[in-house]
Amino acid sequence: MAVSEKSEARVTSASTSPLCFIITTIGGRYFGFEAEYLLGVRTSENGEFLQDQVVQGIADQVINLAVRLNVATEGRWDRTEGVLLGAGKCRGYVLVEKVHGSLEVHPSQLLPLPPQFRGPERGWYRGMILFDQSVALVLNTAWVLEEQLGGVMAKTESEGTESIVALQGQVQSKSQAC
């Protein structure tokens, strides 16, 4: 079923810019990524994404969110898709089981994480969207690319060409601009 058919959150007002997310499945759960950071999607039939991807000479680290989020994915990686996210010089392939497509919602339909969640997870998610009789958790791109940001910072430190603070701000300011 197309994402547009599953969507329960269509744009109704032209006065406010809609938000766009890429809806995926990891470990049987729905996760959303901010579409403005999407650089591409790749599909693998044999789990080749378990290694870093090199495309046109650029090495993109694989991000296994299932591990970071402690989501069980046993036997689900036979057919894997990779969502390439990027913000500035930070890029990474996020392993997902399935990319459902893009979903546009009115900003009011991006529900905040309930305040009862009081741990570091408040920085992991941007919010929640009603999707397919369930809920898609929208991930915070800055958190997703956190490790890649560390790598870029280490590289620039050694090269001494760019400010670490400027790179960090690149991801953060773009996230806040949404």
Next chain:
Amino acid sequence: MLRANGHSQHPETPRSWHLLVFSVGGRRLAIKTLDVGGISQWHESIPVSGRTPFVSAVVRLNQIVLPVFDLAAVLQRTVQGKSFLCLRVKHSLGDMAICIDEEIPILQTLDLSLIQPYRDKDVPAEGSYAHGQEEVPILAVSRLGMGLW
């Protein structure tokens, strides 16, 4: 000079509490009816990875999404029955859902004189009352999920 018209200037203190008595894993608990937002069939919860103790899922009720407080985990019990119930409670941070046993909860009015301090510390409680040999805690909803109690 105005005179009092005979009615008390202070509202009367209630002499009793209206409680909803329910069970989780066979363990009997009570909650003030004022703290209850509703009871419905339990829908499958959606896990939310995180590190908040006992709050690790949400449940969707039509167009709203509520955080789930895992009272069964607090009590180290397993919810009983084939068709669980969803107890919606009014928390100061917003409503929360609690999965409870399928046994239908009952309403009970309890005289204040029967309410005692809750001796155990396994759940936050405003007090307790005796039900036979059993001490039934009256949950302090505002303290659920707020750390140690």
